[in-house]
Every structure is written in structure tokens, then in C-alpha cells.
Amino acid sequence: MGDAMKNAGLILGPILTIIIGIVCVHCQHILLQCSKKMRTKTNSDEYPDFARTVELCFENGPPRLRQWSRTMRIIVNVFLCVTQLGFCCVYFVFVSTNLQQIWTEYGIIINDYLNYLIICIPILLTSLITNLKFLAPCSVIASACMLIGTGITLYFSVDNLPSPSERNFVSTWEQLPLFFGTTLFAFEGISLVLPLQNAMKVPRNFHRPAGVLNVGMVFVTFLFTGLGFLGYLKYGEHVEGSLTLNLPKDIPLAQSVKLLISLGVLLGYALQFFIAIQIMWPGIQGKFGPRNYPLIGEFIFRTFMVLVTLAIAMTVPKLSLFISLNGALCSTALALVFPPFIELVVNWEGSKGPGATKLLKNVCIMVIALLGFVTGTLAVMDPEGRLDESNAPFVPVTIHEATIFEGARKILEKIRPTWPSEGIEFKLFTDGITNKLVGCFYGDVKDTVLIRVYGNKTDLLIDRTAETRNIRMLHSFGLAPQLYATFNNGLAYEFVPGVTLTPESVIKPSVWTLVAQKMAQMHRLQCWTEIPRIPMLRGKLEKFLSLIPETFTRPEIHVRVKDQFLPLSKLRAEVDQLCDHLENLGSPVVFSHNDLLLGNVVYTESLRQVTFIDYEYAAYNYQAFDIGNHFTEFAGIDEVDYTRYPSREFQMNWLRVYLETFQHPQKVTQNDLDRLYVHVNQFALASHLFWTVWALIQAEHSTINFDFVKFAQVRYGEYLTRKDEFLALSYEN
Secondary structure: OHHHHHOOOOOHHHHHHHHHHHHHHHHHHHHHHHHHHHHHHHOOOOOOOHHHHHHHHHHOOOHHHHHHHHHHHHHHHHHHHHHHHHHHHHHHHHHHHHHHHHHHHOOOOOOHHHHHHHHHHHHHHHHOOOOHHHHHHHHHHHHHHHHHHHHHHHHHHOOOOOOHHHOOOOOOOOOHHHHHHHHHHHHOOHHHHHHHHHHOOOOHHHHOOOOHHHHHHHHHHHHHHHHHHHHHHHHHHHOOOOHHHHOOOOOHHHHHHHHHHHHHHHHHHHHHHHHHHHHHHHHHHHHHOOOOOHHHHHHHHHHHHHHHHHHHHOOOOOHHHHHHHHHHHHHHHHHHHHHHHHHHHHOOEOOOEOOHHHHHHHHHHHHHHHHHHHHHHHHHOOOOOOOOOOOOOEEOOOOOHHHHHHHHHHHHHHHOOOOOHHHOEEEEEOOOOOOEEEEEEOOOHHHOEEEEEOOOOHHHOOOHHHHHHHHHHHHHOOOOOOEEEEEOOEEEEEOOOOEEOOOOHHHOHHHHHHHHHHHHHHHOOOOOOOOOOOOOHHHHHHHHHHHOOOOOOOHHHHHHHHHHHOOHHHHHHHHHHHHHHHOOOOOOEEEEOOOOOHHHEEEEHHHOEEEEOOOOOOEEEEHHHHHHHHHHHHHOOOOOOHHHOOOHHHHHHHHHHHHHHHOOOOOOOHHHHHHHHHHHHHHHHHHHHHHHHHHHHHHHHOOOOOOHHHHHHHHHHHHHHHHHHHHOOOOOO
């Protein structure tokens, strides 16, 4: 509900939530009343279910509508099945997302598909329960887990709350449809109203003024309102589709919430699934059988449908948008269209109709519902990119270095439409040597947006499509900031609070242990299948070499490089010889950052965590290259000092921490450490060559005020200095 409040505003959201709650419970009472009337007319022992109630209302309504009774029953059943199975799909996504965060925090990297299959086992077992009464224990455990988890979530949500003035009190018109869909999805319980009433010992206690339905809905309404309000107030624009995803990743109590809520949702799957199967299975059995072993047939069908919801869930990239879509389409119809419509049908008396008051009330409800239906669906299926897995639209803007702030405002108009232009503050970062970076914020510094403008001709060096794909993928694993938008020559992404590392801080045990563990987590990733599992080192070096001119455009640059680096055949021979050697070492190929300089590691002391940023060169590569490259960066950028290159003792301690995560649960042996130490230092030579070649290209094209020729000379000089020493290293198998 925090995500819903974000789309409505801190004041408007709670008001609309309460109104929607009142309308929903009123429509549930309408359904109960219509069902009661139809029970009386048919002399049935039980109240008819939702679809049967609608069918009977049409059969006993105006003569012109009676022919549509069977069609209406089918339509209601279809909407019920889609809604309930939609719940089931979202439950899969919800549990998977929460568990993935927990696995990642403990260094357990599990492929997304395997994660879903693990979840599928208990869901499948509970879904084979064919009697609603036998689902009661699951429901009790689920409720207890949800109650405890909700209490702990509230505890985190009220801690250190920001001022309400830092949030939007009222959202934009464009956001309201998403609020409507999400909120209706949350309140949609109308499919369970009649089955629960039938299951009660005294059914009339369900719908009386102080009965189960009213008391329960009052509690749920205020719970949703409170959680949504606090969630948006606490986390602002960063609030996730589920508040559990915003909880601290490294605090055991917060992790327990994710487990509790996930367990509650997992056990609640069977109850939602039960409704859909109850509708579908009789028709399937009546038409196709089996008649000799009906229970086995039902088990097979239930298993098949669980696997269908699993398959759908594995293709849903954005939980909050899926909730909004399902809410806008199906929940709207079930909760706010069918009940008032059948009340009009069943109370239509000849030419008099149902009465002016009742007609006006029900027409108003249906008009609001249809408005939400249309606008909510259009908002979610936004062709500008809302269903994109990163929810990061493309903005057709080119930002020029001379007018970088004006260009940034155009991006913010799209991704932060509620920020007043005159109140936005900017900070230009000057540390980068590849791109221009500007921080943008309004009021709340925690909601800073970083806008990176690509350096001149850097697209020659960097695959920008792959970069944005990598950011999206790594963000889904909790390893990268969120991508907000892309534009013609750059991208906008989430600001990570903290400080970048320095040569002094990177050697502190409280810091380097986190870096080692984080790198190991990334190296264990099972990436999206479209990412080629080919080490990028040789191919990227060959491409870079082809981009170095034999004659530099600026004469002063050409003079400085010609003696050491030209002709290029000398440099190319060094690259080929080194790559031939390194490719025979057997270093594992893993998904690597490949550019983990100190400025690309953000340390957040209060959370005891590090975050890697700037994934421009991320790709599959040799494990030892990523580590060796990081070690070479200990020397710094502006004032390079290779006496800071880590000693053998430091490296062995660092590598042990790394391997304890990378090889978990396998124990780390001395032989493992010795082998990795040799590989890392020999691949460090490749790092020197890589950035030497890169700097020579930048010397030709870059407009940034940095001495790239000097940088190339220093890196190449260190390569020549260390070459014989590192290539002589060996270990015993």
C-alpha cells in the first residue's frame, strides 16, 4: 500500500483508501443480499456462489435480460479465475523477490528459476488440499505470520520518520489510476465472501452490522491506510510494491519479517487457488473426465494450474505494475461493477425500475469503476515504458556539457514531475574522468537523482544497451542502484547515500571485507540468459586497439605518445602474448564489474554495506581480472602511487574472505588461496594494459580536463615494472 500512497499522495491517499474500502464493503453486502434473495427463490439450503447468484439474478430479472443469464455466469467465472490466479502469480513473485534478497545478503546466489522452483514445492503440496476445512490450519499459520510480520514492519516504518513536508500531499492525475488499481487489488476479497458465509456455523453472523464482514473490513481498511501512509512517509519515492523490500537487508529482525510475510503469503496461495479450481474443475471433469479416478484427475489438474501460475510469475518483472493491472482489469469488475449491476437487475420492477436513489447510487459506483478500469489499464499499459522491468522511460533529450543543468531539468520533468522547477538544486561532481555527473534534489536529499552525461565518443568504448541491461539485472538482485530513465546521451539513476572509497579507507578491515563479500556475491550470479557467457578481455582489448589512431589529431598529443606506444604493433604484441598466457590459467569466467576503481564503491557506514556503481564495462570475464583490477586501483587516479598496491599478506586475507562467500559452503583450502593469488596478480598485468589502451583512445576523443597520456604512461610503466615478477609467480597443485 505504500506504493499506492506514492501514487495518490500523503493526504489524498488515506482519504481515497477509506472511501474505496467503504464502497467495497457496501458492494459485498449487495452481493450477500442478492444471494440471499436468490436462495429464497430457489429454496436452496446454501447461498449460491458469486457466479450462480449473478446468473439467478438475470434469470429472475427483466425479461429482456434473462437470455443473458448463462453468459453472465461464464463472464463472472472467467473474471474470478483470472483474479484468483492473478493473486497466485503475484504471490509467487512476492515470495521469490523477498527470498532472493535474503539469499543475496548471506552470499547464497541462486538462479531466479531455481528460486521459483524451490518456492513451488510447498505451494504445490498445499494446493493439492481439496477441502476448504482442511486449509484452515494453513490459514491460521499464515494469519499469525502476517500479523507478527506486519507488527515488525510497523516498528521499522515508524523509526526515524522524515517530515511530512518532504512528501507529496497530492499526486498528479497521471499517477492516480495506478493508485486505484493497486488499492482495489488489495481490497478485492469479494470472491471469498459467499464461501466464507456458507462455511460459518451461523451464517447470519457474517453480514449483521457488527458481524464478521464489517468488523474485518474496518480492521483491514485502517491497517491498509496506516501501513500505506507510514510506508510512503518513511521511504518516499523509493517505496517498493511491498514494504518488506524496503526493510534493511542486513538486520536479522528485518530479514525475519521477509521470512514471516513470505511464509504467510506462501500458505495463503492455496486459499486463493482453491476458488479458481472450484470454478474450473467441475467443468473440466464433466467434459473430459476422468470418471473412474476423479481425485487423481483433480490432482493432475491442480498441479498443471500451479505450474501455469509459476510460468506466468517468472515472466512478471515489476510487481507493483502487475498488481495495478490486475486490480484495474478484474478486481474492478468483480468488486464494483457486478454487485451494483445485479442489484439493479434484481430490483427492477416493471416500468418503475429500482427507484431513483438506488439507481443513482449504483450508476455512480459503476461509472467510477469503469473510469478506474479504463484509466488504470491505460496507465499500466503505457507505451512510454511503465511495463519496462526497470520502469525507466526513454526521454528523447540530448544534454550538452555547457547547459547540463537545463538538460537535467528536462529529464526531471519526466521522472520527478511533482518537483517545481525553480526549487530544484544541483551539484556537479568533478571526480569522473569518463562522464559528467550531476546530482539533482528537491527538499529531501535522500531522494537525489543522479544524471550521468556520457563523455564524448565513449560509445566507441562502451556498449550502452548492455550497460542499461546490466543495471536493471543487478538491481533486481539488490546489487545496483535503480535506473530511473535513459536519454540520448546518458541515464538517470538512484543516488546511493554514503562515501566513495579512498586509498586510506579501502584498506580498513570494516570496509575491504564488505567489498570482498559483495564481489563474491556478484561473481556467483546466474545472469539473464541473453547475456553471452564469453570472457570479454581479449575481444575488448582488440576492439580498443583498433580505435587508437596511428596519428593523433592534436600534434602535442601525438608527440607525447609516439615514442612509447607507436607503432601500435608493439602494444598489440604485448596484448596477444599476455592474453595467450592468461587464457591457459583456468580462471573461472564470472559476471564481473571490470572497473571497480575506488570511486565506484560507495560505503554506507550506518548500514554497514557497500554498493558498486557505474556498470559501464560489466560483462562476463575472468574472475581473477576483476579482483586484480580492483587491487591496481588502490593506487588512486589523480595522484597514482603504486606503493599502495596490496601486499601478499593483505591479499591473502582479502582473498580468504572472498572465497568463503564465493565457494560457500565448500571450505577454503590453502591451495585455493595460493592459486587465486597467482591468478589475480598475473591478471593485474592485463588490467594495466587494458586501461593503457583505454587512456590512449580517451586522449584522442575526450573533452574532460584530464591528462590521459600521463595516465597511459603510468599504467604501462607499472605493467613493464611488474611483468617479470608477476609472471614468475607459481603455486603447487
